[in-house]
Amino acid sequence: MEKEITIYDIAKRLNYSPATVSRALNDHPAIRIDTKDLITETARQMGYRSNMFASNLRRQRTNTIGVIVPRLNSNFMSTVLAGMEKVANEASYNLIISQSLESVKKEVASARTMFNSRVDGLLVSVAYDTEKIDHFETFINKGIPLLFFDRVIDHDQCTSIVIDNTKAGYDATAHLIEQGCERIVHVTGSLQRNVYADRLKGYRLALMEHGLSYKEALVMVTDLSQEAGQDAARRIQAMPERPDGLFVTNDFCAVSCMQVLKQAGLVVPTDIAVVGFNNDPVSQVVEPNLTTINYPGEKMGEIAAQSLINHLNGSMNIEVTNRIVLHSGLVVRKSSLKKA
Amino acid sequence: MEKEITIYDIAKRLNYSPATVSRALNDHPAIRIDTKDLITETARQMGYRSNMFASNLRRQRTNTIGVIVPRLNSNFMSTVLAGMEKVANEASYNLIISQSLESVKKEVASARTMFNSRVDGLLVSVAYDTEKIDHFETFINKGIPLLFFDRVIDHDQCTSIVIDNTKAGYDATAHLIEQGCERIVHVTGSLQRNVYADRLKGYRLALMEHGLSYKEALVMVTDLSQEAGQDAARRIQAMPERPDGLFVTNDFCAVSCMQVLKQAGLVVPTDIAVVGFNNDPVSQVVEPNLTTINYPGEKMGEIAAQSLINHLNGSMNIEVTNRIVLHSGLVVRKSSLKKA
Numbered sequence: 001m002e003k004e005i006t007i008y009d010i011a012k013r014l015n016y017s018p019a020t021v022s023r024a025l026n027d028h029p030a031i032r033i034d035t036k037d038l039i040t041e042t043a044r045q046m047g048y049r050s051n052m053f054a055s056n057l058r059r060q061r062t063n064t065i066g067v068i069v070p071r072l073n074s075n076f077m078s079t080v081l082a083g084m085e086k087v088a089n090e091a092s093y094n095l096i097i098s099q100s101l102e103s104v105k106k107e108v109a110s111a112r113t114m115f116n117s118r119v120d121g122l123l124v125s126v127a128y129d130t131e132k133i134d135h136f137e138t139f140i141n142k143g144i145p146l147l148f149f150d151r152v153i154d155h156d157q158c159t160s161i162v163i164d165n166t167k168a169g170y171d172a173t174a175h176l177i178e179q180g181c182e183r184i185v186h187v188t189g190s191l192q193r194n195v196y197a198d199r200l201k202g203y204r205l206a207l208m209e210h211g212l213s214y215k216e217a218l219v220m221v222t223d224l225s226q227e228a229g230q231d232a233a234r235r236i237q238a239m240p241e242r243p244d245g246l247f248v249t250n251d252f253c254a255v256s257c258m259q260v261l262k263q264a265g266l267v268v269p270t271d272i273a274v275v276g277f278n279n280d281p282v283s284q285v286v287e288p289n290l291t292t293i294n295y296p297g298e299k300m301g302e303i304a305a306q307s308l309i310n311h312l313n314g315s316m317n318i319e320v321t322n323r324i325v326l327h328s329g330l331v332v333r334k335s336s337l338k339k340a
Numbered sequence: 341m342e343k344e345i346t347i348y349d350i351a352k353r354l355n356y357s358p359a360t361v362s363r364a365l366n367d368h369p370a371i372r373i374d375t376k377d378l379i380t381e382t383a384r385q386m387g388y389r390s391n392m393f394a395s396n397l398r399r400q401r402t403n404t405i406g407v408i409v410p411r412l413n414s415n416f417m418s419t420v421l422a423g424m425e426k427v428a429n430e431a432s433y434n435l436i437i438s439q440s441l442e443s444v445k446k447e448v449a450s451a452r453t454m455f456n457s458r459v460d461g462l463l464v465s466v467a468y469d470t471e472k473i474d475h476f477e478t479f480i481n482k483g484i485p486l487l488f489f490d491r492v493i494d495h496d497q498c499t500s501i502v503i504d505n506t507k508a509g510y511d512a513t514a515h516l517i518e519q520g521c522e523r524i525v526h527v528t529g530s531l532q533r534n535v536y537a538d539r540l541k542g543y544r545l546a547l548m549e550h551g552l553s554y555k556e557a558l559v560m561v562t563d564l565s566q567e568a569g570q571d572a573a574r575r576i577q578a579m580p581e582r583p584d585g586l587f588v589t590n591d592f593c594a595v596s597c598m599q600v601l602k603q604a605g606l607v608v609p610t611d612i613a614v615v616g617f618n619n620d621p622v623s624q625v626v627e628p629n630l631t632t633i634n635y636p637g638e639k640m641g642e643i644a645a646q647s648l649i650n651h652l653n654g655s656m657n658i659e660v661t662n663r664i665v666l667h668s669g670l671v672v673r674k675s676s677l678k679k680a
Contacts, residue, residue, distance in 0.1 A: 047478050049456055064436070064457075073422035073638070075415060082413035085439050089450070094436045094457055096404070099425050110429070116389055117404075117434055138387050226621075255625055281566075285595055285625050298413070 066119035083301025163328035169202025181245030229256030251280035288334035406459035423641025503668040509542025521585030569596030591620035628674035
C-alpha cells in the first residue's frame, strides 16, 4: 500500500509552507483563490485524504448515523432508507446500516457494533420480538441521540416518528363497514409492536362505533409474510360463517391472500372486500387494484434523518420531542368497493 | 456528554492493572476466564467503548465497506443490500451506503466521501450516465479494493460481478421466438451500461440465429421507469405493424406496459407475449403472471461482499480475478405462453 499523503508532501511539492497548505484546504479566507485552487487540485492529484479520522478523534464526531432496521429487503424499508440517505448525504453524514432480521438477538449485536463504531446518532425500527430496550441504554447514557421510527418503543429521552396507526386501522375498517361488510377478518403482526397493536385498536374502535361486535376468532396474528397471506386465505375458506371483509396490515401479504381466495373462486370485492396497508407498488398491479393505507416511507426517512441531524447541529432538541406523527390516508381502489 | 470511560477507569474500579484490563478485553490467553468475564461485564456496565477509532488509526483499517448504488429504492437493489449486509455483519464489517440517484455528478461526490471516510473497500454499481471512472482512480492508486457489481465498468485492477446478460437476453428472445413471435419489441435502458448493451446483444443474436431480421425501430431505449413502460405501450399501439412479442429488461416497467396494453384491449400472451427481467415479486402478481429472468440479487450481494472481505483478509486476491459470473435463468410463466 502507498504511503499516506500528508500536507507536508503537498507543501514540499508546491514549495508552500505546511500552514498555507492546511489553510488552503480548509478554505481559509486569508489564502488567495488561485492559490487555493492550485493546492486543492495538487492535493487531489496526489491522492490526499483529509485527515477526517484524526480530526474526528479530536472533536469526538464521526459524521456517521447508524440505522438498524428489521429487514433491508422490503419495499417500505427501501423507501425509508432512500429518504434517509438523501438527507444525510446533503448534510455530509454517512449512513451505516444494519438489519436485525427480525431477531432481538441480532438487534442487540447491531446496537453494540454501532456503539463501538461511535455513530453520532442512531435511527431504529425494532425487531419482531424486541421486548426491552436495555441494549440502547448505553446510547442514552452517553447522550448519543436515539430516534425510533415506524416500529417504536416509548422512552422518555427518545423521539418516535410514526403515522397515526390507530386512525389508519380505524379508517380501513370503517371504510369496509361503510361498504356493507359485517364480518371483517383482520390479519396483522406481533401485537408487541406499536404499529400492529395500534391498528388493531383502530379496528376495534371502528367496529364498536358502528355497532358491530368484536370477535377474537376473526383476528389472525402472523408474520405478515406471503406464506402467512396464503395461510390466512385457507383459514378464511374454512370458516363456518364466511367473512365478507378483510383488512391485512401489509400489502404483499394481502395480495398473496387475495390470490389464493381468487383461485378458490371467490370474487373480490363482491364476496369479500379487501384493504391492505403501505401503498406498496404491488397494490396497483393486483387485480382488482388494492385499497390500502398510504404510508409515506420516503418522507418518514427524511424526517427521521433531518430530526437527528438538527439535534446534532443544535438547531432542534429531540429530547423535548416525544413523538412526530406523519400524515397517512386511505387510498380507495376497486378491491373494497362492494357498492360500486 | 459523559466523560469517555477508559481502561484506566475499569482498572481502578476493579483494582486490576490497566495492562490486565487491556489484555482481558482483547481476549488474551494469559488472563483467566472468570477474570475476563468480570472485566468484560464491568466494562459493559460502565459504558466502555473499545477504542476502535484509535486502534483503526494505528492499523489504518476502519472495518467499513462503502457501497454506491444507483437507487436504494428498488426491489432488486434492496435484495442485493440485504445480501451484502448479512455477509459484512458476520465478518464484523460495517456497511456505509450511498445512492447516486442515477447521476454521475452525485456518484463522483459519493466516491469522494467514501474515500475521505477511509473505507477499506468499495462496492459500486454505476449510474445511468457514468462514462469514465476517473473518480475511482484514487481508490485504485491507493490499493483500496474496488469491486463493481451488476452495472460494471471493465478495469484491469477491478473485479466485476455480473450475470451473463448476453445469454439472458438471448434466452428471453429465443423463448419468444419459439412461442411463435416474429416482431419482438425490446424495451431497455442506457446502452452505455453493460447490462443493457449485453441484453440487446443477446436479443440480436437470438433473432439472427432464428433467421429474423433486426429492426432498430423495435428497440426502445428508456429509463425503465413505470412511466417508460406506459409510454412504450402507447408506442406499440401506434405501430403500423403490430408487434407480437415484448421483452422488457425490468419487471416493473414490463408490468406497467402490460397494464396499458390490457386496458387497450390487447390480450397477453395471445396478441402479444411478454418477458420481463429480474424476477421481482410483482411478476407473480400481475395477470397473467410474467415470464422473466431470475436475477439472484441477494446472492450477488453476498458474493460481492465476501469477495471484498476475502481480499482484505488476504485469502483471495481480487486483482487477479477479472469477472465473476453468477447463474441466472429463464422462469417461464403464462405471459409468454402463446402455444399453451
